[in-house]
Structures are given as C-alpha cells and as structure tokens.
Amino acid sequence: MKRSKRSVNYSKWGYIFIIPFFITYFIFSLIPLLDTIRFSFFEYFRSGMRIIGPNFIGLANYKALLDSDMLRYAGNTMVLWSLGFIPQIxxxxxxxVWFTDKRTKMTGLQFFKVVMYLPNLIMAxxxxxxxxxxFSTNGPVNSILLDLGWIKEKIDFLxxxxxxxxxxxxxNFLMWFGNTAILLMAAILGIxxxxxxxxxxxxxxxFQKFTLITLPLIRPILxxxxxxxxIGGLQMFDxxxxxxxxxxxxxxxSMTLIMFLNSHLKSRNYGMAGALSVYLFIVSGILCYFVYKMLEEKDPTGMMREKAKKNKKKDVTLNEK
Incomplete structure (x- = not known):
C-alpha cells in the first residue's frame, strides 16, 4: 500500500497573523475616514449651546471653502514647505555624497550621523x-547683536x-535634514x-558619476x-x-491649511472640517502621483537600453548578410 503524503498548508497562518492589523486599521483609520467624507456633505456645527444638524447640503461645504481664503492658505503652505524642503534636500x-565618498576617508561617521539626527528627536x-x-524682540539674539554693535535697534523677526x-x-530644515541625509547615505552605500x-x-x-550613476540609482529613495x-508639508501645523x-x-x-482646519474643529464646524480634509486628501494623492510618475525610472542603470542597442546592431548585421 502506498502511504498518502499529508501536505501542510501554511498560507492560512499568514492571513491569521495579519488579521489584528486589519481589525485595527478598520476601527481606527477606515471608519473615521469614511465618517469624515460623510460629514463633508452635511451642515453640522455648533451655534452657542445649540447643535445645528447634521443636515444634508450636498457640495455646499466644498463650494464655501473655495469662496473662502482656503487657496490663499494653500499658497502659504506651499511657500513654507518650499523654504524648508529645498535647502533640506x-x-x-x-x-x-561627502560622507560616503571613499576618498575623504572620514572618521567618526557614526558620531556625525547621531549629531545630524538629534534635532529630529526634539518635539516640534x-x-x-x-x-x-x-528670536523674540527681547530675546538673546537681539541682545547679542546689540552688544556686538551690529544693529542699533531691536529687530522684530516675527x-x-x-x-x-x-x-x-x-x-523645518533643521528638524528634517539629518533624517533625509541618513536615508540618502544608506541609498548611496547600497550601490x-x-x-x-x-x-x-x-x-x-x-560630477558625471553623481549625475549619471548616483542620482539614477537612488531614485526610489528620492x-x-x-x-x-x-505629505508632511500639507500637514504642517505645530x-x-x-x-x-x-x-x-x-x-x-503664515496660516497653513491644517491651522485653517483646526479653526473649524475648534468652532465645532464638522461639515467644513470634513470637506477641507477631503480636499487635502485629494491634493495629496494628486501631488504624490505626479511626483511618482516624474521620478519613475524603469531602467536606471541603462542596461536595458544598451542591450536593446546591441540587439539592434545584430539585427542590422544579419539583414545585411
């Protein structure tokens, strides 16, 4: 008699182990997200001691936001993000590039990594x-500049x-440039x-090595x-x-979109807050999609292009023969 081999299916255990994640995501992320979208179509706010709504009003909240200063605050947010991100990157x-260059022979690299990352550990x-x-009017920076004689009157920085x-x-630059530098260092060291x-x-x-080799190969990290x-810039608040x-x-x-959203939440205007959250979600998705498509590269090393050229030359040679 042939002994039947009993096969063990381990695939079900993978699904069992990820069930807690999906339960947590469903309760604390998906349901609030759908509830936010639902509230965006309702008039729902507090007036004194009286709660108005929820009354279905369709797209009225979205139209009211477009008629408000939302676009101006969106411009503020992009300006503030650019001022931090451009010098940061x-x-x-x-x-x-400097720390990973073998010719510099730098010592104490781990120490420099820790020092660069330290501002990221401080709460915003x-x-x-x-x-x-x-930098307040009566702060130490003004006092030092006055004592040095570099200024005659106090500067109102804010x-x-x-x-x-x-x-x-x-x-924003000081808080995040260390984290970005460490990510890019890891990407370059992986080449x-x-x-x-x-x-x-x-x-x-x-320069050619940096532009033709390093940049294309670290494209995913970029x-x-x-x-x-x-995403962090659109959520700029603290x-x-x-x-x-x-x-x-x-x-x-200096009013950002999340500060504008917070003002609606403080006034208990959940309908407008929900509509603004949906706008932020849509804008984030569109921007991330365009960034991904712009930086997407299916052949960063150029190997596929070189292979295609060689195959083309072979085809031409065979045709001539």
Whole structure:
C-alpha cells in the first residue's frame, strides 16, 4: 500500500497573523475616514449651546471653502514647505555624497550621523518655543547683536511675513535634514562599488558619476523622500501654530491649511472640517502621483537600453548578410 503524503498548508497562518492589523486599521483609520467624507456633505456645527444638524447640503461645504481664503492658505503652505524642503534636500544630498565618498576617508561617521539626527528627536512644539524665545524682540539674539554693535535697534523677526516664514522654513530644515541625509547615505552605500570603479576607469569625472550613476540609482529613495515631505508639508501645523500663537501672523501670511482646519474643529464646524480634509486628501494623492510618475525610472542603470542597442546592431548585421 502506498502511504498518502499529508501536505501542510501554511498560507492560512499568514492571513491569521495579519488579521489584528486589519481589525485595527478598520476601527481606527477606515471608519473615521469614511465618517469624515460623510460629514463633508452635511451642515453640522455648533451655534452657542445649540447643535445645528447634521443636515444634508450636498457640495455646499466644498463650494464655501473655495469662496473662502482656503487657496490663499494653500499658497502659504506651499511657500513654507518650499523654504524648508529645498535647502533640506540640497544640504542632505551634499552631506550624503561627502560622507560616503571613499576618498575623504572620514572618521567618526557614526558620531556625525547621531549629531545630524538629534534635532529630529526634539518635539516640534519644544523646538518652536525655543526659537520663539531666542528670536523674540527681547530675546538673546537681539541682545547679542546689540552688544556686538551690529544693529542699533531691536529687530522684530516675527513682525514681518518674510521673517516669520523664513523662521518656520529654517526650523523645518533643521528638524528634517539629518533624517533625509541618513536615508540618502544608506541609498548611496547600497550601490555596488564596482560600478563607480568601472566609471573611473572609463574616465568619468566626479560630477558625471553623481549625475549619471548616483542620482539614477537612488531614485526610489528620492521619490520616497519627496512624497513623504509633500505629505508632511500639507500637514504642517505645530511649528507655525506655536510660533504665531495660532493666528498665522502677520496678516495670516503664515496660516497653513491644517491651522485653517483646526479653526473649524475648534468652532465645532464638522461639515467644513470634513470637506477641507477631503480636499487635502485629494491634493495629496494628486501631488504624490505626479511626483511618482516624474521620478519613475524603469531602467536606471541603462542596461536595458544598451542591450536593446546591441540587439539592434545584430539585427542590422544579419539583414545585411
């Protein structure tokens, strides 16, 4: 008699182990998301001691937001994000290339990584409070500049739109450039050294190696960094909220979309808050899609192109014969 072999199916255990995640996601993420979308179509707010709604009003909340200052606050958000992200990615890339270059022979690399990452460990609220104290009219920065004789009158750093925006951008830069630099360093160190050695033997300059080898091969990490930064920029709240005391001063030039959303939540206007959340969700998705498509590269090393050229030459040779 032949003994029947009993096969053990382990695939079901994978589904069993991921059930807790899906239960948690369903309760704490999916249901609130769907509820937010539902509230965006209703008139639902508090007037004094009386609660109005929920009354279905269709797209009225979305239209009211377009007629409000939402687009202006969206512009503020993009300006503040750009002031922090552009120097962040430039400095992070320079540090990553410098620290991973074998010719520099730098020692204590782990120490520098820790120092760069330290600002990321400080809470954004504490960071904002520290800068508010340092750069206030009676703060130590003004006192030092007066003692050195570099200025004759105290500077109101937070009294102008440029000063406030520059301060917020500088804080965002300091908090995140270390994290970005470490990500880019890991990506560059993951590139095979033989590729760089072959490029050097072919006479490539350092600039050519960076533009033709390093940048294409770290494209996935650059895409991840840009997408997460865009999402974080659209959710910018704590630094401008604390630095401007929630007013977006001066003249609401530092008011972000999430601060605008928070004002609706404070007034218990859940319908408008839901509609604004949906707008943010749609804009985030569109921006991330375009960034992904722009940075998508199916053949970063050029191997497929070279192979196609060789095959084409072979075909031409055979046809001639």
């Amino acid at each position: 430039i400095v992070a890339m320079l540090l990553a 609220s504490a960071f904002a409070m520290m800068f508010f104290a340092l 009294g102008t739109p440029f000063g406030t925006r520059a301060m917020i951008g500088f804080m 095979n050294e033989e590729i760089f050695e072959s490029a050097e033997m072919d006479g490539c300059s350092p 895409t991840y960094t840009l997408i997460t930064s865009i 630094v401008p909220q604390i630095l401007t005391n929630g007013q977006g001063s001066p003249n609401r030039t």
